[in-house]
Each structure stands twice: as structure tokens, then as C-alpha cells.
Amino acid sequence: MGNLLVGFNRIESNIKNFTMSPSLRQFMIISIIGMTILLVSLLYFHVELSEGYLKVHLDTQNKNLAIVLRNSLLAEGLETVLLKTKQELSDSEREQITKTLERELRWVPVVKVKVYSKDAMVLFSTKQDETGQSAINNKGVQISLAGTAVSGLVHRNHINDFDNHVEILSLHQQYIPIKNHLSGEVLGAFEIYTDVSLILNNLEGKQKIIFWSIGGILVTFYLSLAFSFFGTHRLLRKETLQRQKHLNELQSIHSELEQRVEQRTAELDKSKQFLQSVIDGIGSPLLVIRPDFSIALMNKAAVKLIPADQDIANYRYCYQVSHRQNKPCSGADHPCSFAQVMQDGCTVRVRHTHYDANNRPMLVDLVSTPLYSPTGEFEGVIEVEHDITQLVQMQAGLEQSEARLQAIMKNVPDAIVTCDSSYVIQSNNLAAQSLFNGKEEDLNGTKFTRFISDDNLKIFQPENMGRKLSMLKALDGKEFPADIWIGPLEFSDGVSSCIAVIRDITKRLQAQSELETTRQQYFHQEKMAAIGQLAAGILHEVGNPIAAIAGAASELKSINVCGRNPVGDCPFEESVSENINLIDEQTIRLAKITSEIADFASPKPRDRELLDLNGLLQSTARLLSYDQRFSAIEMDLQLDRNLPAIVGVADQLTQVFMNLLINAMDASAMVDGKKHTIQLKTQRDGDRVQISVKDRGQGMSKETLGHVLEPFYSTKPVGKGSGLGLSLCDTIVLAHGGVLNFDSELGKGTTVDVYLPIDLKESE
Structure with a gap:
């Protein structure tokens, strides 16, 4: 216990003389x-x-x-x-x-x-x-x-x-x-x-002894450890104080050296700033390069070539700044101007591709001048870069624009010509050469008025410029309809001219014509369907009276047995018997007519089916024979009994035959003073059948024959023809894989031949 008190007293005295550290x-x-x-x-x-x-x-x-x-x-x-x-x-x-x-x-x-x-x-x-x-x-x-x-x-x-x-x-x-x-x-x-x-x-007594024994041992160990730590800490503190003293001495020496260095550095910085201000005044990038390609000095314009997010210290060599690579430039694409300066000893100018701060390539003219020391030793080169990227791009853009314009002129599908103030063609594209059937040199120097009629020259007047429709004429004299747009061209030199864009609309007009033909065909089919419905209603109403009359006549005939009984036994007079027979014949004829009208007017299925052409022609001719307008015209039917059946749409082919027969009847009726006959003939012609409609009417001239299939072209008086009949016939025949031919001579009549394939699939 006394030892513990002595230990605590020593610790107390040490604590009084020693400042306890946090540790x-x-x-x-x-x-x-x-x-x-x-x-x-x-x-x-x-x-x-x-x-x-x-x-x-x-x-x-x-x-x-x-x-x-x-x-x-x-x-x-x-x-x-x-x-x-x-x-x-x-x-x-x-x-x-x-x-x-x-x-x-x-x-x-x-x-x-x-x-x-x-x-x-x-x-x-x-x-x-x-x-x-x-x-x-x-x-x-x-x-x-x-x-x-x-x-x-x-x-x-x-x-x-x-x-x-x-x-x-x-x-x-x-x-x-x-x-x-x-x-x-x-x-x-x-x-x-x-x-x-x-x-x-x-047990409790022994526990107390053990407790105090362990406590004493731990306290003794703790005191020993504390004394050891105190001693070590005191030595470390003493050593720290000595080290701090030496550091203070070194700091004093360092401060004195820094002052001397600062003075010398200030002098060097002043000289360098003056030199830097001189080269910074140069707008183009300037680099002073040592023989080992390291950069000794560069101006602000050169510094701006380094990416903003990069450390300038990483760009020590010229090729790192200019080419973003880690080796000197070489080769035919990037010849090293430094090597040429060392070899020739004079200023060298080359063109390189360098990179800006955004790593975008730029073309530069590089001027390298040798740098010598006062003793004449080679110390490097002064390199000045002139950015010519925009200039080269403008030149390339101009060439590209011209090439693009030529490509557009060459590949645009519409014809384009440019003319001067006198309408003389100065340039033209391939479409114009094809449209006017001439070469580029044939069109250039030719007045555009050569291709247009005098009546349409007014479209070149400034107040009439714009989009117009006109007939044009090629170099070979062929005329064609065209959609023309004419607009003025103004240039910076004040010279006025114009540009014309021409589009051939022949196919468009043909398509419009075909569309109108199809529309008229549709209207005709709708009309025939309506007529069929009307005829069905009328025939239903007429059929009952006809049946009644026929029944009555049949009953009277059964009573009248004059033909078999002796004279005097007949219940009716002879004239009455003849009238009864006439009534019976005419009612039979009337029933047949109404049946044929119903067959013709009723809608037919539009799907192709196997057809008997002779039957179609007979029913069509018989139906037209009831028309009083053509009562003076006879039908000469020369039908081939061995004619093979074909595949087609019955109502469409009936429409073709009816249009051809009506045209033949109209042409025959225009010639007065004689009985007219229309020949309707069928025969086999190889793998197709031929249907001929021949009349002895007034015929057609060659000019009329050239327009006969054009929509809305008609030689009939106004109100008697729409000009769509033959065009519609041609469309239907073509849809069936056939051909429609015309042979006509003015004053002698016309023959129309319809050729239809026997096997429609092979024709298609």
C-alpha cells in the first residue's frame, strides 16, 4: 500500500510539471x-x-x-x-x-x-x-x-x-x-x-482477497505503463523542440534565398514579359521551337489552340500542339518544316492540317524561320501559322455549289433552260435535251421562241410570267402539251434574264382521259343498271296483259277450226280468223322482245366467264332491230358455227358490239337513197377470234381515223354523240387482251375488226 502512495505522489508531481497532451x-x-x-x-x-x-x-x-x-x-x-x-x-x-x-x-x-x-x-x-x-x-x-x-x-x-x-x-x-x-x-x-x-x-473472503490482488496487480501495471509513457512522451517533446529550432533556422535561410530568387526572377520575368508582349501582339499563332522540338515560347494565339480543359504543361512539343500526336510530323502529307529549315538554312513555307482548341482540323500555311544565337549557333526556329481554313472552305464550297447545281440540273426530271433578256437559251439540262430532241450545243444559242407558237409568246412578258399551259414544238417538229413555269433571274451585275421549267404533260392528259373514260363507263353501267330495274318493273306490268291477250287469242284459235272444217261451218269470218292469227303472232313477238330487253338490261356478273360470242352478237343484233331509227337497215350475220368460246365479261363485250353496230347504223343512215346492209361476221384467226362489223356508210378520212380513239372526239352532230363510245370500246377490248382495228375510206364505208384471245390467261 505504501508503494502505491509513493507512486501516486510521483505521478502528482509529474502532472504538476508536465502538461498532459490530448493523446x-x-x-x-x-x-x-x-x-x-x-x-x-x-x-x-x-x-x-x-x-x-x-x-x-x-x-x-x-x-x-x-x-x-x-x-x-x-x-x-x-x-x-x-x-x-x-x-x-x-x-x-x-x-x-x-x-x-x-x-x-x-x-x-x-x-x-x-x-x-x-x-x-x-x-x-x-x-x-x-x-x-x-x-x-x-x-x-x-x-x-x-x-x-x-x-x-x-x-x-x-x-x-x-x-x-x-x-x-x-x-x-x-x-x-x-x-x-x-x-x-x-x-x-x-x-x-x-x-x-x-x-x-x-468463499466471500477468498473472493475479496482475489479481487484486491488482481486490482493491485492491474494498478501496478497501469502505473508502470503510465511512467513509461510519461518518459517516452517527455523525450519526444524534447526532440520536437530541437527539431522546431532547426526548422526555424532553415526557414530563415530559406527566406533569405527566396528573396534573392524573387529579385532575380522579377528581372527575368520583366524581360520575358516584354518579349511575351511583343509576340502576343502578333495575331497568328507563333511558337519558338528548340532543336529537340520542345516549345521555348509561344504567344496567346498559340495557347488558344490548346483545349481549355487540358493542362498546358502537357503540351511541351510542337507536334503535340499542332497535330495532337506524340511524334514529329513526317511524310508527304505533313512534311516537317523544321527539318527543311535545318537543311536549307532559310525560311520554309508549307501547308499543314493542324487542330484547334476543340480538336477540329484546320488548314494552315506554316512559315518557319531559323533562329541563331549571337555566336551563330542554330538554336531553333520561329514558326508562324496562318489559318486558311475558311478560305479553302469557301473555295471548296463554291466548287461544291457549282457541282451541286450541275447535278441538280442534270438529274431533275423537268426540263430547265435559262435565257437572256432576248430569250436566247444560255444553259439547259439533260431533261431539256431529251424533251426537245437535241443536244446541249443545239439548244444553247437558240431562241426559246422557236419552240413555242407566236400566239403564246406573251407568256414571256414580265406581267404574264408564272405557270402556264401551252403547246410546244421539238426540234424535229413534234408537238406536245407542256406545263411551263417562267420566272425572272436577277444577278448582282444587274443583268436580267429568266428561267423556264418545262414539264411534258402528255401522259398526264392521257391519264386524265383514261380516268374520264373509266368514269363514263361507270356512269354507263350505272345507267344500264337503272334501265334494267325500270325495264324489269315495266316488263312485269306488261307481261300480264301480254299473257292475257295471248291466252285469249289461243282460246279463239281453238274455237276457229276453219282450216279443218268445210266452208260454212266456221264460227268466224275469214278476216276475223286472220286477225286472230295476227294477234297471236304479234303477242309471241312482243313477249320475245320484252324477254330480250330484260336479258340485255338486267345486270350481269362482272366476273369473267366462258362466253358464246355468236349468241351475244345475235341477241345484240336482234335487240337493235327493234329500233325504228334503223328499220331500213338489214343485218347480214355470217357467224362461224365452229367458233370457239372465249373467257370474258358478257355485259362489257355486249356494250362493245352495241356501240360498234350503232356507229355502223348511224354511218349508214347518213347515206340517203338506198337500202343499207351491215355485215356482222365471226371467224377464228389462229389463237384468237375475229369479229368484223362492216358498213357501206360515208366512211372516214385519214385525219379522222387518227383521232377515232381519242376521248370526246366525235364526227356526229352536237347532242348525238359524246365521243366516248369508241374510246370505251378500246379500253374494254384491251382489258380482255384484245385489239381493235379500223379500216375506212371516205365515201366507201368502214370495217371494224375486234380480235379477242381464245385463252385469256395466255394473252395476259
Whole structure:
């Protein structure tokens, strides 16, 4: 203890003379906390181990003691006592148990022993006043009667967890079941109280000795460690002070050197700034390059070539700045001007591709001038760059624009010509050469008015310029319809001219004509469908009267037997009989006419089917024979009986034959003074059939024959023809894979031949 006081006094004196550092303070606090935790932990584990060991030892001892007591008491008849139904023992039984317990427990520190029956009643207790009490709520009794031993260590003045009584002694309490050693049946239970006060007192004394011993050892170790740390810390602090002194001396020397360097540097910077200001005044990038290609100096314009996000220190060589590469430039594309300067000793000009700050390529004219020292030694070159990118781009753009314009003029599908103020063609494209059937040199120098009629020259007047439709004429004299757009051209030199865009609309007009033909065909089909519906209604109404008249005439004829009876027996006169026959013949004719009208006017399916051309021609001719306009015209039918059937649309071909026959009848009717005959002939012509319609009418001239298939072209008076009949016929025949031919001579008549393929699939 005296050593501890001496140690603490020394620590106190050291603390007064020594300023505790944060690290030392932290070390002491952590050490004290650690020792306290360690000491408490050791004490706790020692107590737990000691009491646990004591409990295990006493449990084993009491179990053995209980076996001895059981055997002794069973030998004295305890089993008979436990099996009794009464709850009290006789004096002799109690005395016998007491003697047995005194004999067996004379060397054991047992304070109290209880014997419980199977129903948890106290049959015997060393304290007689407890005999006969019920222990049904005692957990230890319940567990032991269930066949399991249970125990507990109760300290003095603490509550017993089994019976909830405060014990005045330190006891070991154990409940042990009494089992039949043969059957293992639980007959009752022992409760044995062992006084452990002396054992616990001895154990507590030993624990105190151990605690103070460990505490002393830890404090001694801590003090030794603290003294060692204090000494080491003092030496380190002393060394730190010496080092700081040396650093202060070095700092003083360093400051003096810095002042000298700053003075010299200021002089050099002044000279360099003057030189830099001179070269910065040059607008083009300028670099002073050493013989090893490193950059000695460059102006602001050259610095701007380095990317803004890059460190300028990484660009030490000229080829890094100009070409963004790590080796000198070489080769035919980038000849090194530095090498040429060293070789020739004079200024060299080359063209290179360099890169700007955004790494975009730019074309530069590079002027390299040799740099010599006062002694005449070669020290490098002065390189000046002139950016010519925009100039080259403008030249390339001009060439590209001209090439693009030529490509547009060459490939545009419309004809384009440019003319001067006198309408003389100055330029033209391939489409114009094709349209006017001439070469470029044939068109250039030719007045555009050569290709247009005098009536349309007014479109070149400024007030009429724009889009117009006009007939033009090629160099070979061929005329064609055209859509013309004419606009003025103005140039910076003040010379006025114009441009003309011409589009041949021949095919467009043909398409419009075909569209109109199709539309008229559709209208005709709709009209025929309407006529069919009307005819069906009329024929339905007319059919009933016709049937009635025919029936009446038939009945009258059955009465009239003049043809077979002698004269005088006839019920009617001869004239009446003739009229009856006439009525019968005409009603039959009328029924036939109405049937043919119904067949013609009723809609037919538009799908192709196998057709009998002779039948179609006969029905068409018969239907037209009822038209009073053509009563003076006869039909000469020369139909080939062996004519093969073809595949087609019946109503469309009927429409063709009817149009051809009507045209033949109209042409024949225009010639007066004689009886007219129209020949309708069919025959096979190889793999096709030929249908000929021949008339002896007025015929057609060659000019008329050239326009006969054009839509809306007609030689009939106004109101009698739309000019779409033959155009529609040609369209239908072509759709069937056939051909329509015309042979006509003015004043002699016309023959129209229709050729249709026998096998439509092969034709298609």
C-alpha cells in the first residue's frame, strides 16, 4: 500500500510539471475504464463459477443423501406410510423416522428435512409445527412429484423462490422425488435444507482477497505503463523542440534565398514579359521551337489552340500542339518544316492540317524561320501559322455549289433552260435535251421562241410570267402539251434574264382521259343498271296483259277450226280468223322482245366467264332491230358455227358490239337513197377470234381515223354523240387482251375488226 502512495505522489508531481497532451489524456481515461471493466468482469465470473460449482456439489450430495434416506426409511416401512390415505403419522412412526434421520444425518450440516406425500401434504418435518401443511403451491414440490429433482441457492435475508419465505440463513434447498427402486413409481418427495452460510462466508473472503490482488496487480501495471509513457512522451517533446529550432533556422535561410530568387526572377520575368508582349501582339499563332522540338515560347494565339480543359504543361512539343500526336510530323502529307529549315538554312513555307482548341482540323500555311544565337549557333526556329481554313472552305464550297447545281440540273426530271433578256437559251439540262430532241450545243444559242407558237409568246412578258399551259414544238417538229413555269433571274451585275421549267404533260392528259373514260363507263353501267330495274318493273306490268291477250287469242284459235272444217261451218269470218292469227303472232313477238330487253338490261356478273360470242352478237343484233331509227337497215350475220368460246365479261363485250353496230347504223343512215346492209361476221384467226362489223356508210378520212380513239372526239352532230363510245370500246377490248382495228375510206364505208384471245390467261 505504501508503494502505491509513493507512486501516486510521483505521478502528482509529474502532472504538476508536465502538461498532459490530448493523446495522453485519452490513454489514461481509456486505461482506467478498461481496468475497471476487466476487474468487475473477473469478479463476476469468479462468483458465478464458485456458486455454480457449489450448487452442483450440493445437488450431487443431496441426491446421494436422499437415496440413503429413502433406502433407510423404506427399510423401516416408509412406503407403507406414504401409501396411507390418512394425512397424519402416529407418534411411533414419527419417532421411528426421527431416529432414522438422526442416525443418517449426524455428520451432514442439514438444517431441515421434510417428507411430502403424493398429494403434496407434509407428512413429516424436523420442525413439527410444519407437519400436516399443504404444499400444493410450492413449485419445487410440484416438480419433484412429477419425477424431476430441483434445487436452489438462497442467500441470507433473501426470498425463497419456491415457498416465497425470507430465509435468515444462507441455505441450499433441494426437492428430490421418492421413487420405488423397482417400479420407479413416485411415492413422495424429500425437501432437504443444507446450511451453507459458513461455506459462502469462506468463499466471500477468498473472493475479496482475489479481487484486491488482481486490482493491485492491474494498478501496478497501469502505473508502470503510465511512467513509461510519461518518459517516452517527455523525450519526444524534447526532440520536437530541437527539431522546431532547426526548422526555424532553415526557414530563415530559406527566406533569405527566396528573396534573392524573387529579385532575380522579377528581372527575368520583366524581360520575358516584354518579349511575351511583343509576340502576343502578333495575331497568328507563333511558337519558338528548340532543336529537340520542345516549345521555348509561344504567344496567346498559340495557347488558344490548346483545349481549355487540358493542362498546358502537357503540351511541351510542337507536334503535340499542332497535330495532337506524340511524334514529329513526317511524310508527304505533313512534311516537317523544321527539318527543311535545318537543311536549307532559310525560311520554309508549307501547308499543314493542324487542330484547334476543340480538336477540329484546320488548314494552315506554316512559315518557319531559323533562329541563331549571337555566336551563330542554330538554336531553333520561329514558326508562324496562318489559318486558311475558311478560305479553302469557301473555295471548296463554291466548287461544291457549282457541282451541286450541275447535278441538280442534270438529274431533275423537268426540263430547265435559262435565257437572256432576248430569250436566247444560255444553259439547259439533260431533261431539256431529251424533251426537245437535241443536244446541249443545239439548244444553247437558240431562241426559246422557236419552240413555242407566236400566239403564246406573251407568256414571256414580265406581267404574264408564272405557270402556264401551252403547246410546244421539238426540234424535229413534234408537238406536245407542256406545263411551263417562267420566272425572272436577277444577278448582282444587274443583268436580267429568266428561267423556264418545262414539264411534258402528255401522259398526264392521257391519264386524265383514261380516268374520264373509266368514269363514263361507270356512269354507263350505272345507267344500264337503272334501265334494267325500270325495264324489269315495266316488263312485269306488261307481261300480264301480254299473257292475257295471248291466252285469249289461243282460246279463239281453238274455237276457229276453219282450216279443218268445210266452208260454212266456221264460227268466224275469214278476216276475223286472220286477225286472230295476227294477234297471236304479234303477242309471241312482243313477249320475245320484252324477254330480250330484260336479258340485255338486267345486270350481269362482272366476273369473267366462258362466253358464246355468236349468241351475244345475235341477241345484240336482234335487240337493235327493234329500233325504228334503223328499220331500213338489214343485218347480214355470217357467224362461224365452229367458233370457239372465249373467257370474258358478257355485259362489257355486249356494250362493245352495241356501240360498234350503232356507229355502223348511224354511218349508214347518213347515206340517203338506198337500202343499207351491215355485215356482222365471226371467224377464228389462229389463237384468237375475229369479229368484223362492216358498213357501206360515208366512211372516214385519214385525219379522222387518227383521232377515232381519242376521248370526246366525235364526227356526229352536237347532242348525238359524246365521243366516248369508241374510246370505251378500246379500253374494254384491251382489258380482255384484245385489239381493235379500223379500216375506212371516205365515201366507201368502214370495217371494224375486234380480235379477242381464245385463252385469256395466255394473252395476259
